[in-house]
Amino acid sequence: MCGIIAYTGKQTASTVLLQGLKQLEYRGYDSAGISVLSRGKLRTWKAAGKLEALLHLLPTKISGKSGIGHTRWATHGAPSDLNAHPHSVTVSLPDDQNRSNNPESTVTISLVHNGIIENSEQLLQQLQDQQLQPQSETDSEILALTIASIKSQQSVSLLEACRLALLQVHGTYGIAAMEPDSSDIILARNGSPVIIGIGEGEMFAASDASALSRHTREVTHLEDGELACLTPDGYQVQSLNAQPSIKTAITLDVQSINHQLGDYAHFMHKEILEQPATIARTLSGRLDHRFNTSHLGGLNLDARELLDIKRIKLLGCGSAYYAAQSGADMIESLARIPGDAEPAAEFRYRNPLIERDTLYIVVSQSGETYDTLAAAREIKRKGGKLLGIVNSVGSTIAREVDGGVYMHAGPEVSVASTKAYSSMLVVFALLALQLARIRDLSPQQGAHIVQALEDLPQLIEETLAQEEMIKTVAASYADVSSAFFVGRTSAYPIALEGAQKLKEISYIHAEAYPASELKHGPLALISPTTPTLVVLPDNDLLEKSLSALEEIKARQGPLIALTNSPDKRIPKLADHVLKAPQCHPILHPMVMAIPLQLFAYHCALALGRDVDQPRNLAKSVTVE
């Protein structure tokens, strides 16, 4: 998703900005640009494509110690040089204004913007009434022109012009803006993260802490409805109502945000292979052998409050939603509390009933996904009990929920989620265990699960050891144009995530269905060129799932079985078998995710795809 970087201080601004943009690349983007204040003038370069395209445009030396930069992920208008940010706009002063006090008779500003201006059509109409016309197709340029127009008409500071313009805006924004002859940077936030980095005689800002971590560990987060003015010597924050805000700086845990590729070809591969360690971190200190249970300290709910919970509602987007489906299943089967998962964006817009004895849990790797954040706010607004399961420490969702659990999976850089997904599942297993042991799960059953979770990193290690075999199977399917993933009950969310991984990074069309649904429609599409991957955990439904294999086989559909069952009929029916280790049923989603991640990764590699930054996708989706 779009990324912002801003700098004012003593270093060469272009160097700081380009380093920052490099750090932000992982978020996914389609164009990039910078504006630098050089000898009193704003100079802007921007280009569609990857950062290399921008670097080709830049002169070898750019003087100037203040500037803003951006990586864009298109929302309004296609990826193009013109639509790239920063948007540098110039507005002439109205004829009746006293030009003797304004010798240049024009106002220029440069702006970068993350988010979506929902009333851009209305703002455009106002601009057109003043004979102002944007050059690009973006809502962001409309905002830039609106700010410049207010500044020219009212002769106010850039900070005040931004404030007055933003009072007219409906939508989401994180912005950084500047003007000629001033090294000040103006920032504002509503729904899109903006973090101020505090240095000595220099100040930074970014939409993502990872872009700041090489320069400073002291940061403060802008909250929604706040604006800031950065100078090399400090910063001031105020509300949209022009009331000063007092901010407290916090120290970043650099370990938790820094990411290095090391010797790996791709972050996705690195993150898949890291899972024994990341899962061990998610589990660390949370298993209790004495009472055969788990302890998630951050829940901020005591045993009595946990006992009062009658229902659990899990909310997330994309892979977090699929993990939530597995989580609901774990909670319901282990703790016998009705649980269900729903896409966060849909939940929010259907005027949901919020119940006093329901526990609402939002799940997010980034902690910045706008749809999930908006659902969380809706629940809070209606008085619901809200927890978060979040990976990114200090992120907006983590700061806004009443309590919750950090995944501790470390920074996830690849757009396709792998280690965060498995850590979400581990947190759900821990939560299910804690809730179940407060209810009627026996100490003996609890002990089995504690032991199973302790063994999980080793089981993941064993599954990863099959990479070469999975790579060979993946290579033989990489040329298909469509694939199905099926599973029954608890295996269905696993199939959903398998299809998600494949389509995201290989661009092969992949759909997941409950295996029982095949005969109600999708079977029409089974053919010798359409493979089906069947998720077959070793459980009571194996017999039923085998009949799905028979149905597909009868239609000459190629079959890949992903299983941890020793049943001898499976290798006879399936063309290929991907093996997962036998384990407690609560661990099935975790161990079965691994072969699916490797399968997608090797299909994408065989096709020469941009694995870490797949087309059209972004790491942290901070727009609606």
Ligand code: F6R
């Ligand atoms: C899939 C993927 C996305 C995210 C989704 C939610 O590989 O990465 O589907 O899972 O955008 O993101 P978070 O978890 O950051 O809220």
